[in-house]
Amino acid sequence: MNADVPAGGRGDVAQERAGLDRRRFLGAAGAAGIAAATAACDTPGDGPTGTARPTTAPPSAEAAERGLAGNADWRLRSTGPPDAVEGYPDQISVLPGERFGLHVSTTAPGFTVSACRIGWYGGAGARLDWRSPRTAGRRQPPGRLTDATRTVRADWARTTDVATEGWPPGAYLLRLDAENGRQRYVPLVVRSPSAAGRTVVMHAVATWQAYNTWGGHDLDRGEDGAPGNVRTVVCYKTAHRDDPHLATHPALPTNDFRQPPAADPESPPTGVLYEGYPTDAPYVVHAADHWLFAGTGVRAGDRFDHLVGVEYDRVTPGMPTPRPLEIISHSPLVCNGRTSHADSASYTTASGAGVFATGTMRWVEALMAGTLENGRNHGMDSRTGAFVTRTTENLLRVFAEGPAATHRPQPRDNVTAVYAT
Numbered sequence: 001m002n003a004d005v006p007a008g009g010r011g012d013v014a015q016e017r018a019g020l021d022r023r024r025f026l027g028a029a030g031a032a033g034i035a036a037a038t039a040a041c042d043t044p045g046d047g048p049t050g051t052a053r054p055t056t057a058p059p060s061a062e063a064a065e066r067g068l069a070g071n072a073d074w075r076l077r078s079t080g081p082p083d084a085v086e087g088y089p090d091q092i093s094v095l096p097g098e099r100f101g102l103h104v105s106t107t108a109p110g111f112t113v114s115a116c117r118i119g120w121y122g123g124a125g126a127r128l129d130w131r132s133p134r135t136a137g138r139r140q141p142p143g144r145l146t147d148a149t150r151t152v153r154a155d156w157a158r159t160t161d162v163a164t165e166g167w168p169p170g171a172y173l174l175r176l177d178a179e180n181g182r183q184r185y186v187p188l189v190v191r192s193p194s195a196a197g198r199t200v201v202m203h204a205v206a207t208w209q210a211y212n213t214w215g216g217h218d219l220d221r222g223e224d225g226a227p228g229n230v231r232t233v234v235c236y237k238t239a240h241r242d243d244p245h246l247a248t249h250p251a252l253p254t255n256d257f258r259q260p261p262a263a264d265p266e267s268p269p270t271g272v273l274y275e276g277y278p279t280d281a282p283y284v285v286h287a288a289d290h291w292l293f294a295g296t297g298v299r300a301g302d303r304f305d306h307l308v309g310v311e312y313d314r315v316t317p318g319m320p321t322p323r324p325l326e327i328i329s330h331s332p333l334v335c336n337g338r339t340s341h342a343d344s345a346s347y348t349t350a351s352g353a354g355v356f357a358t359g360t361m362r363w364v365e366a367l368m369a370g371t372l373e374n375g376r377n378h379g380m381d382s383r384t385g386a387f388v389t390r391t392t393e394n395l396l397r398v399f400a401e402g403p404a405a406t407h408r409p410q411p412r413d414n415v416t417a418v419y420a421t
Contacts, residue, residue: 065117065168070124074116074175076183083107083139084182086214088154089162089174092205093189099163102186103156105140108178113162115188118171125373129167135160137178143215148244151230152215164190171203199400209233258319268320271345272313272357280378281333281342283307283360286418290328291398291408292346292356296390304387306379308333311361312342317419322347322355324413329359343418347411354404356395363388 087104094100104111115130140156162174169192173185187208192198210219210233219235230236236243240255251262258265258273267273282303285293308331315327329344342359349355367389368374370382401407 061168065127065170066119066121068121068127070119070121070126071116071128072124074114074124074126074128074173076175076185078181078183080180080182082214084180085111085137085176085178085184087159087174087176087184087186088156089186089188090158092187093191094164095191095193096167096169097163097165099161100188101158102160102162102174103140103154104135104137104159104176105154105156106137106176106178106180106182107139108137108180108182110134110137111176111178113160114175114177115162115167116173116175117168118173126173129172132160132162145215145217149230150217152217154215169193171201199396206233210235265319267316268322269355270313270357271315271322271325271347271355272343272359273316273319275312275314275316275340275342276335276338277311279309279312279333279335279342280306281308281312281331283329283342283344283384284331285328286330287326287328287412287414290326290346292328292391292394294394296387298387304384305381307362307366307384307388308342308360309362309378313357313359314341315343315345315415315419317415321415322349323415324411325415326411327414327418330418331359348403348405352403352405354399354408363392367392 083105085104085106085108087102090101090103091098102113112134113132114128116126117129118126121127138159140154143152143154145152167190169190172188172190174188176184176186187203189203212218219230219233219237234243234245234254236254237256240246240253243254246253253261257263265273282305285298285300285302287293288298288300288302312333312335315321315325325345325347327343327345329342331342333340333342344357344359346354346356362378362380365374365377366380366384369377369380369385369388371385398404398408
């Protein structure tokens with residue numbers, strides 16, 4: 001419901017589908033991903049008229065979109081108080097050409113909406129694809145709390161209807177520009193009609209909601225600072241026995257995944273297990289010769305300050321873990337006075353698909369470390385940014401070639417050796 005777009009979650013990347021051209025892909029591309037681009041060249045035809053014809057398919061719409069210039073002014077300049085302007089769509093994703101409703105509340109007499117598609121765009125970060133005419137503003141009623149489930153709902157009237165004809169698939173931020181000078185984002189995904197041959201990016205919407213404080217509650221605390229859960233995310237955590245659906249759905253408790261009843265830890269699919277918060281520690285390279293680090297120039301023991309934080313994951317040998325599993329970074333840390341490690345790990349599934357878990361929440365943030373965009377966020381510098389960028393490029397290129405097990409070495413199972421020291 002919140003018009004802000006909180007960020008969060010840890011950096012676990014799984015290979016979903018093959019067929020993507022090996023192409024630099026660092027901008028957030030939404031659920032659609034990026035399609036392979038093909039160059040068109042004309043040759044004399046062999047027909048009686050001798051007309052030229054392309055020997056390859058023309059560039060895709062996505063390829064043409066990537067070649068366009070971005071708009072540097074897509075960012076928020078002034079948010080103001082929460083009620084200055086805020087909104088939400090009645091759908092979180094649509095197919096190209098579909099319509100959706102936008103529900104907006106503002107203290108201003110009017111506002112406009114700008115649809116900004118997130119992407120590389122030569123470094124601009126986004127491109128303006130559409131702008132609405134002026135829409136009359138109104139202040140909608142405050143959210144209401146359903147006490148039994150501690151769910152905050154807006155149930156606002158629809159303010160305007162938006163058509164997406166001509167919008168390329170991707171991740172969009174709908175920027176609300178109120179006439180009082182205040183701005184907010186509303187996230188929306190325009191899905192690709194098909195995922196074949198594409199890189200699929202999964203948005204962490206559950207994490208967005210977990211830290212969404214609109215209405216005074218999120219999944220960790222309420223208005224009084226005490227635990228105050230759900231929205232449309234059902235998460236009773238330690239109070240899962242209060243979940244009214246538990247009696248009829250005993251196999252689906254809403255507590256932490258790894259806890260009984262129906263324990264289902266995250267380590268089998270990711271290779272790592274979430275362990276703690278908060279920490280701030282250097283990222284320490286362990287398997288410098290792993291293909292993920294190709295071209296980075298790192299050696300075993302190299303450190304990248306502040307890259308591990310603020311939450312971290314590690315390989316936990318006592319928990320269910322896929323094997324063979326290779327630990328490629330092993331970073332000592334201290335969390336709440338206790339010593340431990342954060343691990344980056346890699347393995348391949350039975351199908352041959354690759355899985356890489358970064359082990360640190362700051363991996364995505366580090367892609368912009370040391371740039372004019374983010375400066376030295378959390379102390380990470382340009383050296384760290386270059387290392388994370390090249391490693392991420394290696395990951396996407398290799399996964400785009402097809403199942404990693406078919407063209408890269410199998411992971412070396414080193415869990416016992418690493419944790420025996």
